Amino acid sequence: xxxxxxxxxxxxxxxxxxxxxxxxxQNDYVRHNHTSLHYKKNDVLYKDGDVPTGLFILAEGxxxxxxxxxxxxxxxxxxxxxxxxxxxRALFANETHITSAVAIEESTVIVIKxxxxxxxxHENSKFALGIINSLAANLGFSELRTVTxxxxxxxxxxxxxxxxxxxTYGYEKDNCTLNVYLSREDIANLSNMTTSNAIRTLSAxxxxxxxxxxxxKIRIENAEKLNKISTMx
Amino acid sequence: xxxxxxxxxxxxxxxxxxxxxxxxxQNDYVRHNHTSLHYKKNDVLYKDGDVPTGLFILAEGxxxxxxxxxxxxxxxxxxxxxxxxxxxRALFANETHITSAVAIEESTVIVIKxxxxxxxxHENSKFALGIINSLAANLGFSELRTVTxxxxxxxxxxxxxxxxxxxTYGYEKDNCTLNVYLSREDIANLSNMTTSNAIRTLSAxxxxxxxxxxxxKIRIENAEKLNKISTMx
DNA sequence: ACTAAAATGTGTTTTTTAACACTATTTTTA
DNA sequence: TAAAAATAGTGTTAAAAAACACATTTTAGT
Numbered sequence: 001x002x003x004x005x006x007x008x009x010x011x012x013x014x015x016x017x018x019x020x021x022x023x024x025x026q027n028d029y030v031r032h033n034h035t036s037l038h039y040k041k042n043d044v045l046y047k048d049g050d051v052p053t054g055l056f057i058l059a060e061g062x063x064x065x066x067x068x069x070x071x072x073x074x075x076x077x078x079x080x081x082x083x084x085x086x087x088x089r090a091l092f093a094n095e096t097h098i099t100s101a102v103a104i105e106e107s108t109v110i111v112i113k114x115x116x117x118x119x120x121x122h123e124n125s126k127f128a129l130g131i132i133n134s135l136a137a138n139l140g141f142s143e144l145r146t147v148t149x150x151x152x153x154x155x156x157x158x159x160x161x162x163x164x165x166x167x168t169y170g171y172e173k174d175n176c177t178l179n180v181y182l183s184r185e186d187i188a189n190l191s192n193m194t195t196s197n198a199i200r201t202l203s204a205x206x207x208x209x210x211x212x213x214x215x216x217k218i219r220i221e222n223a224e225k226l227n228k229i230s231t232m233x
Numbered sequence: 234x235x236x237x238x239x240x241x242x243x244x245x246x247x248x249x250x251x252x253x254x255x256x257x258x259q260n261d262y263v264r265h266n267h268t269s270l271h272y273k274k275n276d277v278l279y280k281d282g283d284v285p286t287g288l289f290i291l292a293e294g295x296x297x298x299x300x301x302x303x304x305x306x307x308x309x310x311x312x313x314x315x316x317x318x319x320x321x322r323a324l325f326a327n328e329t330h331i332t333s334a335v336a337i338e339e340s341t342v343i344v345i346k347x348x349x350x351x352x353x354x355h356e357n358s359k360f361a362l363g364i365i366n367s368l369a370a371n372l373g374f375s376e377l378r379t380v381t382x383x384x385x386x387x388x389x390x391x392x393x394x395x396x397x398x399x400x401t402y403g404y405e406k407d408n409c410t411l412n413v414y415l416s417r418e419d420i421a422n423l424s425n426m427t428t429s430n431a432i433r434t435l436s437a438x439x440x441x442x443x444x445x446x447x448x449x450k451i452r453i454e455n456a457e458k459l460n461k462i463s464t465m466x
Numbered sequence: 467a468c469t470a471a472a473a474t475g476t477g478t479t480t481t482t483t484a485a486c487a488c489t490a491t492t493t494t495t496a
Numbered sequence: 497t498a499a500a501a502a503t504a505g506t507g508t509t510a511a512a513a514a515a516c517a518c519a520t521t522t523t524a525g526t
Contacts, residue, residue, distance in 0.1 A: 092369035135368035136326035151302040
């Protein structure tokens with residue numbers, strides 16, 4: 001099995017994946033009834049206003065979900081890691097998309113179209129509960145985020161974003177470099193601040209020995225201090 | 234049938250209520266297997282940190298869902314109207330509550346306990362889809378709200394909150410008075426601003442003829458202008 | 467009805483952060 | 497590989513909104 005095939009396979013079998021909740025029969029059905037899409041860095045998966053077509057499951061890569069707000073300023077509202085779900089919120093709410101999804105690195109996606117998805121939910125209550133669990137977790141994240149983005153000061157917001165990126169994508173082998181590479185602008189859009197302030201505050205953290213920077217690489221040097229900044233503001 | 238009984242009955246039959254998706258048999262089951270709770274203004278339904286016990290359906294009244302943030306400043310993240318669901322997000326995410334729910338006026342709630350709820354979902358995929366639809370709608374609201382609360386300026390945020398209250402609770406018989414009475418502090422907590430600024434900005438809107446104020450009564454005098462303030466900032 | 471407490475309202479000061487203007491560096495691409 | 501474009505970085509100014517300090521009014525409890 002090639003590397004690509006192995007990754008693809010895990011999307012159907014990993015217990016982290018929603019698809020692992022399918023019956024053998026359903027699993028088989030989906031294997032023969034889905035679309036597989038490949039995206040390069042900066043490619044658009046869907047955009048604000050589009051009609052949702054189905055459930056997107058990220059097999060490999062990283063995706064940002066954001067909404068354009070006042071004066072072309074984007075707010076990143078979610079970040080997707082492998083086995084994460086996308087494009088289903090609008091579908092289930094019977095709305096058009098209110099956010100856009102863009103690959104931040106090369107990504108592979110499995111798409112299950114609306115009709116098939118509803119069939120799976122109808123047949124399999126465990127699968128339905130998996131969807132419910134995912135939406136509930138997302139809603140919790142969004143509500144927590146609303147509070148911190150509105151109430152914490154710049155340093156607290158940035159520290160929290162760095163911790164969020166660590167929790168979502170983890171470290172590289174060295175156990176301290178964030179396993180995700182974002183532009184300063186994306187970091188700003190995640191943290192509700194201007195790009196200038198993201199740059200400035202990252203530099204301040206580096207100066208204080210909390211993190212260290214080298215291009216887009218961010219290393220957490222003092223996790224405790226970072227937590228404190230995130231919590232205390 | 235008394236007024237109370239009629240309200241209660243509608244919760245099981247109104248097509249706006251999730252319970253209308255139940256089969257006759259299930260409907261009957263729930264009628265005999267639920268708790269009915271009554272709350273006075275300012276009573277706590279559940280609070281941040283509590284273990285979720287079941288699905289709360291608001292039969293009558295109004296409830297605010299909020300989270301205490303930095304320095305005891307609350308952020309209201311949802312407002313519930315009759316037939317609205319509460320307390321189910323944490324339950325489905327297998328978490329403790331991350332928000333608190335407090336009645337803003339006398340309220341009646343129907344509680345379906347976790348076991349029964351899971352049984353209903355297992356048996357009835359339409360009901361499951363109803364839950365999914367509700368979570369998806371809430372998530373959309375939360376994501377939109379995150380963007381406006383972080384990006385709009387005070388006037389835009391307050392205007393949007395007033396429109397939100399109108400959309401949620403509607404007008405009184407006069408067709409222009411908001412059918413909900415909030416303290417200035419609650420309005421501030423809904424709009425991410427200090428109480429002083431909520432008071433000041435409400436006065437400014439009244440001065441400009443956009444709204445008129447009389448105690449906790451808010452009348453929309455110029456909906457078009459209000460929309461413009463909300464949209465343009 | 468009377469008092470204490472809570473909520474509302476207003477002016478001033480201070481803090482935070484965006485906006486702006488620009489340089490330097492890195493990355494694309496022609 | 498040189499030019500152009502995009503990204504990163506820095507200092508300064510301006511705007512927005514919080515914090516603070518009170519006065520006034522309304523509400524709740526005895």
